[in-house]
Amino acid sequence: MQAIKKQIPNLITLLNLFSGCVALVFATQDNFEWAFYFVCLGIFFDFFDGFFARLFKVSSPLGLQLDSLADMVTSGVVPGYVMYAMLSKAQVEITAxxxxxxxxxxxTLGSCYRLANFNIDTRQTDSFIGLPTPANALFILSLPLVLQYSDSLMALEMLTSQWVLLGLILGSAYILNAEIPLFSLKLKKFTLKDNIIQIVFLLFSFLLVLFFHFAGIPLLILFYVLLSVVNNQWIKK
Structure with missing residues (x-):
């Protein structure tokens, strides 16, 4: 029984990897909506592999490596390809x-560096330093959907501009590896006081997605970073 329990988190991690592979296939077919859904599914599995590893007390170095390798596809290769596809269709402003x-x-390169560094950085046990790759993946995967479903001319002009897309790419690679402490959504203690910032973020995220749909996703990622910065300043006081 213990041997079976030990493999359950690894199986969930592999489902994350499988979801990322399927998302990549949809992305190559310009079906960015289903690519987004499968990345979300992969992130769901990514959250629960660690949960079950802690629940069954079967955390292992193998599980840690599998987790990063799966994330490399779901939250590294897929968003990199999506940005490649968006640049391929963008207005020619810099170079043809x-x-x-x-x-x-x-x-993808920034995500790879962030994941490798995460595995050896002992400071990131209860929180993050730099934007987690799943959050970055959600941000990027939402962009073609904002472009597809938004009626805003500003959104259309921005997300078809080579300059804007290049800025998002460079900003993404930077924030993934920036020395900025960000809070984790994983609940370590089940008290309101210890999880107040997570609860505020989740409620606000729900409202953003409810009212702005796909356009709310980039906003909630930005809100996550800003809320973390404010929280860091509050803790220092």
Missing amino acids: SVLFPYLGFVV
């Missing part, structure tokens, strides 16, 4: 070079 869209994979 066929090589320019490949800069989208700078997101």
